[in-house]
Amino acid sequence: xxxxxxxxxxxxxxxxxxxxxxxxxxxxxxxxxxxxxxxxxxxxxxxxxxxxxxxxxxxxxxxxxxxxxxxxxxxxxxxxxxxxxxxxxxxxxxxxxxxxxxxxxxxxxxxxxxxxxxxxxxxxxxxxxxxxxxxxxxxxxxxxxxxxxxxxxxxxxxxxxxxxxxxxxxxxxxx
Ligand code: GDP
Ligand code: MG
Numbered sequence: 402x403x404x405x406x407x408x409x410x411x412x413x414x415x416x417x418x419x420x421x422x423x424x425x426x427x428x429x430x431x432x433x434x435x436x437x438x439x440x441x442x443x444x445x446x447x448x449x450x451x452x453x454x455x456x457x458x459x460x461x462x463x464x465x466x467x468x469x470x471x472x473x474x475x476x477x478x479x480x481x482x483x484x485x486x487x488x489x490x491x492x493x494x495x496x497x498x499x500x501x502x503x504x505x506x507x508x509x510x511x512x513x514x515x516x517x518x519x520x521x522x523x524x525x526x527x528x529x530x531x532x533x534x535x536x537x538x539x540x541x542x543x544x545x546x547x548x549x550x551x552x553x554x555x556x557x558x559x560x561x562x563x564x565x566x567x568x569x570x571x572x573x574x575x576x
Contacts, residue, residue: 405456415487416495420521423554478509483567493531524553
């Protein structure tokens with residue numbers, strides 16, 4: 402497909418290892434890579450979707466969570482219509498760092514950027530869970546985050562939803 406009505410840019414941020422690259426690959430290629438391919442700096446993927454009969458080209462920037470890349474990452478916030486803040490539901494620390502990622506987004510992105518909270522690895526056994534969905538939901542509400550979803554890049558649960566619902570939210574603002 403080569404023609405489209407809109408191009409929407411997203412940025413995916415969050416601690417290293419939460420599954421950002423796997424979410425992107427699951428969304429663009431519909432596969433899960435269990436191996437570890439450490440993201441260096443910034444990579445990106447694209448996919449076409451339709452919202453309200455409009456063709457939308459999503460251009461998704463996947464960033465490295467390492468501290469040393471934070472300054473590089475910051476320049477990619479500019480022009481992002483959607484920002485996905487990802488944590489790992491089995492690693493509490495990654496949820497606690499969301500407020501730092503949120504502050505980065507608020508500082509560097511456009512004030513109209515649609516911010517989405519994503520709790521990844523929902524396929525893991527409940528005994529591994531360190532963050533309840535109620536707590537994350539409350540955090541999202543209290544911080545004016547448009548949408549919260551738990552996903553699994555492994556099983557593909559809610560992956561399509563998170564990217565498409567973000568686009569719908571962005572589309573409502575730009576149409
Ligand atoms: P990133 O550093 O945030 O880009 O994280 P990666 O996408 O590289 O994933 C880090 C590790 O978590 C890899 O070993 C993945 O296989 C694993 N992983 C990613 N997403 C999921 C998921 O939804 N469920 C499970 N069980 N493991 C995942
Ligand atoms: Mg990565």
